[in-house]
Amino acid sequence: MKMEDLERQLQTAFYWFHSHPELSYKEYATTEKIREILVEAGVEILPYNLDTGLVAIVRGEKDGAVQALRCDIDALPIDEGTDLDYKSKTSGVMHACGHDMHITAGIGCAILLNENKADLKGSVKIIFQPAEETSLGALKILETDVMNDVERVWGFHADPTNAAGTIAIREGYVTAAVDRFVITVKGIGCHGAHPDDGIDSIPVSAAIIQALQSIVSRNVNAFHPSLISVTKVSAGTTWNVIPDKAVMEGTVRTMERDDRILYEKRLREIATLTAKAYGAEADIEWIAGPPATLNDKAMAEYCEKEAVKMNLPVAVEESSLGGDDFAFYEEKIPGCYVKIGTGIGHPIHHPEFEVKPEMLFPAAKFLANLIMNC
Numbered sequence: 476m477k478m479e480d481l482e483r484q485l486q487t488a489f490y491w492f493h494s495h496p497e498l499s500y501k502e503y504a505t506t507e508k509i510r511e512i513l514v515e516a517g518v519e520i521l522p523y524n525l526d527t528g529l530v531a532i533v534r535g536e537k538d539g540a541v542q543a544l545r546c547d548i549d550a551l552p553i554d555e556g557t558d559l560d561y562k563s564k565t566s567g568v569m570h571a572c573g574h575d576m577h578i579t580a581g582i583g584c585a586i587l588l589n590e591n592k593a594d595l596k597g598s599v600k601i602i603f604q605p606a607e608e609t610s611l612g613a614l615k616i617l618e619t620d621v622m623n624d625v626e627r628v629w630g631f632h633a634d635p636t637n638a639a640g641t642i643a644i645r646e647g648y649v650t651a652a653v654d655r656f657v658i659t660v661k662g663i664g665c666h667g668a669h670p671d672d673g674i675d676s677i678p679v680s681a682a683i684i685q686a687l688q689s690i691v692s693r694n695v696n697a698f699h700p701s702l703i704s705v706t707k708v709s710a711g712t713t714w715n716v717i718p719d720k721a722v723m724e725g726t727v728r729t730m731e732r733d734d735r736i737l738y739e740k741r742l743r744e745i746a747t748l749t750a751k752a753y754g755a756e757a758d759i760e761w762i763a764g765p766p767a768t769l770n771d772k773a774m775a776e777y778c779e780k781e782a783v784k785m786n787l788p789v790a791v792e793e794s795s796l797g798g799d800d801f802a803f804y805e806e807k808i809p810g811c812y813v814k815i816g817t818g819i820g821h822p823i824h825h826p827e828f829e830v831k832p833e834m835l836f837p838a839a840k841f842l843a844n845l846i847m848n849c
Contacts, residue, residue: 496550539596546581547607556826573633583839641816653764653798664719
């Protein structure tokens with residue numbers, strides 16, 4: 476296929492994916508569209524019985540390692556605020572995180588690798604993964620044997636902080652471990668005019684929320700990036716009744732493994748003992764998400780050299796307390812997670828986030844070259 480034809484094909488595909496977003500675990504039409512494009516291009520699809528998402532493979536004709544490229548495919552529950560001709564046709568759902576770009580660049584990479592498989596060393600599995608926005612979608616892939624023979628895995632993400640086509644890379648931690656917590660405070664309900672007849676769960680919750688911030692300021696090394704955020708509080712049903720229960724939810728983000736352990740320990744202690752001091756009880760649920768994403772040093776150095784060889788702009792990848800379930804793959808094998816500039820603009824998860832279509836083909840070509848030459 477001529478490069479200009481592929482470039483046009485990728486832009487057309489991107490417009491379709493952007494205008495037909497689907498939420499996590501519901502990416503049925505997205506999966507079928509990916510399959511349709513790849514089959515038409517002669518790319519092999521592996522017969523895994525995934526509900527959504529799929530895995531393609533390009534088998535090189537030379538000996539070499541098995542590599543993988545992860546491309547996530549789900550959208551977000553956001554009303555799109557752009558004026559794009561190809562804006563979302565689904566109310567309340569939008570590709571506001573660039574996963575439509577990830578799909579498209581992954582398809583382009585697969586096609587380029589397939590057309591050059593005579594020179595490809597080893598095999599490449601291109602994973603179109605569902606449900607990254609749940610932080611647990613990677614586990615659906617890891618339930619299969621897809622990764623059993625993979626020796627290194629590549630990931631990438633849209634980056635609206637850099638000009639289109641810029642490659643941002645660094646070694647070490649680049650995204651945080653993502654954990655969720657739910658704290659249920661149990662008091663004793665009573666009339667709003669007689670708080671002495673009960674135990675008010677609301678001031679107990681307020682005290683816990685305030686005390687939790689001491690983990691950041693007094694327990695964790697000041698040079699270790701981390702945070703705790705209470706993002707949802709629910710209590711009460713009406714104005715003149717003191718509720719017997721209050722529920723708080725939130726998230727903890729850490730880079731260091733020991734800090735992650737510390738946060739859970741201190742959160743449990745603070746919630747339990749603060750509630751006890753007020754005569755109440757606290758039940759704590761800790762929902763562990765993906766660990767921190769850690770870029771392999773050798774892979775990161777190689778990635779930067781390849782970008783320079785291709786005359787692509789290179790930037791230092793910013794560390795973020797955002798998370799990515801790509802880190803689950805890295806628990807098993809070395810990996811590298813690179814950001815690709817989509818044009819400076821609104822941040823990801825913003826209703827006016829936008830990817831510049833002209834960066835799609837360069838991104839696909841970069842990923843293919845990265846894998847071919849590794």
